[in-house]
Amino acid sequence: MQDERQSALSRRNFLRAFGGASTAAVATAAFVPTEAHAYDPGEEETRARYQETDHVKTFYRVNGYPKGK
Amino acid sequence: MARMKFLCDADRCIECNACVTACKNEHDVPWGINRRRVVTINDGKPGERSVSMACMHCTDAPCAAVCPVDCFYTTADAVVLHSKDLCIGCGYCFYACPFGAPQYPRVANFGSRGKMDKCTFCAAGPEADSTEAEYAKYGANRLAEGKLPLCAEMCSTKSLLAGDGEIIAAIYKERVTQRGYGSGAWGWQTAYRETVEV
Numbered sequence: 001m002q003d004e005r006q007s008a009l010s011r012r013n014f015l016r017a018f019g020g021a022s023t024a025a026v027a028t029a030a031f032v033p034t035e036a037h038a039y040d041p042g043e044e045e046t047r048a049r050y051q052e053t054d055h056v057k058t059f060y061r062v063n064g065y066p067k068g069k
Numbered sequence: 070m071a072r073m074k075f076l077c078d079a080d081r082c083i084e085c086n087a088c089v090t091a092c093k094n095e096h097d098v099p100w101g102i103n104r105r106r107v108v109t110i111n112d113g114k115p116g117e118r119s120v121s122m123a124c125m126h127c128t129d130a131p132c133a134a135v136c137p138v139d140c141f142y143t144t145a146d147a148v149v150l151h152s153k154d155l156c157i158g159c160g161y162c163f164y165a166c167p168f169g170a171p172q173y174p175r176v177a178n179f180g181s182r183g184k185m186d187k188c189t190f191c192a193a194g195p196e197a198d199s200t201e202a203e204y205a206k207y208g209a210n211r212l213a214e215g216k217l218p219l220c221a222e223m224c225s226t227k228s229l230l231a232g233d234g235e236i237i238a239a240i241y242k243e244r245v246t247q248r249g250y251g252s253g254a255w256g257w258q259t260a261y262r263e264t265v266e267v
Contacts, residue, residue, distance in 0.1 A: 041142045045195045048146035053215035063227050064240045
């Protein structure tokens, strides 16, 4: 009886020790803090596309009142 | 540096929805999404007023503030764009936006909405300019072609203005001076009295 209990306890201890060690290893690997990176679109993507072309100037002209009145 | 802005002259808008149609056609916007829409108040009553609404490309955009994956960015000419590669379709931006601009292509099980879609000021997205990949995700890139948003260019009554904020503000100011009264918007009379004094 005593032997059985002893062996049972040792089995549990083994599992506890083994499980605890592996959990700690996983936890250490999972929670290593890494630097958060926000989306950085870069200069090319954020550069201004707007150009005051003749097309755009015409839009401004026809939307305003005729000059000289 | 020019800052891109929309301005809708509500005194001129006749609710023809040409801006909505032009936008959908130009960008091949899928069914169920309206990047732009016309809102009418007091419909059919005296004082009826319509205003064309889309993303207003806010300076401190609330959509960008709440995005959990930080997919929004502002270009050098103040256009608020987003990356559909990063968007997870959570819908936070829709709740944050005071104009209801963000749209989602589908409503499916477990809250799946698909990638958010919104007005790009005809400046498309982070892909290379005027490529097929860019068009498929975001639509046409008219700004890179030296043009302005088609909704404004198509406006039959010249109600919807788009472009450099300072220039369109000057155009609107000239209109207000010419007609002698303001937009009729709430708070206008408080700010500028009955008539305009320049």
